[in-house]
Amino acid sequence: xxxxxxxxxxxxxxxxxxxxxxxxxxxxxxxxxxxxxxxxxxxxxxxxxxxxxxxxxxxxxxxxxxxxxxxxxxxxxxxxxxxxxxxxxxxxxxxxxxxxxxxxxxxxxxxxxxxxxxxxxxxxxxxxxxxxxxxxxxxxxxxxxxxxxxxxxxxxxxxxxxxxxxxxxxxxxxxxxxxxxxxxxxxxxxxxxxxxxxxxxxx
Numbered sequence: 001x002x003x004x005x006x007x008x009x010x011x012x013x014x015x016x017x018x019x020x021x022x023x024x025x026x027x028x029x030x031x032x033x034x035x036x037x038x039x040x041x042x043x044x045x046x047x048x049x050x051x052x053x054x055x056x057x058x059x060x061x062x063x064x065x066x067x068x069x070x071x072x073x074x075x076x077x078x079x080x081x082x083x084x085x086x087x088x089x090x091x092x093x094x095x096x097x098x099x100x101x102x103x104x105x106x107x108x109x110x111x112x113x114x115x116x117x118x119x120x121x122x123x124x125x126x127x128x129x130x131x132x133x134x135x136x137x138x139x140x141x142x143x144x145x146x147x148x149x150x151x152x153x154x155x156x157x158x159x160x161x162x163x164x165x166x167x168x169x170x171x172x173x174x175x176x177x178x179x180x181x182x183x184x185x186x187x188x189x190x191x192x193x194x195x196x197x198x199x200x201x202x203x
């Protein structure tokens with residue numbers, strides 16, 4: 001009777017651990033997919049920011065050239081030089097260039113591409129995916145895969161305990177039956193100690 005009862009308990013426990021293993025594996029697959037999506041979004045955000053910064057940098061280049069032309073004609077035609085400088089300033093105003101990332105003025109101005117790109121990425125992170133998030137999600141997926149594999153081992157362990165209980169039930173000698181049964185009970189206690197924490201973590 002006790003052997004049959006123990007077999008039923010171990011079988012139910014194995015079923016619960018199997019469910020936890022399947023659930024952890026499913027969560028791992030979802031995390032893998034999410035990591036891929038987040039990676040694409042993060043890379044896209046970086047590409048867009050890079051392209052925008054380069055476009056703004058090209059406007060700064062145009063501004064610099066027009067100011068260089070103004071410097072060249074300053075002595076001969078001051079009015080033309082003033083017009084060119086006004087047009088150069090108009091280029092920056094029309095394109096909404098953030099002059100905080102411009103170093104210098106006039107023909108000597110330069111564009112801080114890396115700083116502008118990184119600033120745009122930080123802004124995009126508020127509405128998109130932070131650059132480090134894909135790595136965090138990938139590590140979470142790996143952790144869930146490890147958890148699922150660990151729980152699978154405990155499922156195998158529960159099956160082996162059922163086998164031991166079956167042996168205890170079939171062993172002809174009553175002298176050996178208690179020893180085999182005690183081995184199964186001790187193994188089951190060890191299974192609970194090992195499997196319960198990761199099983200709860202997967203729920």
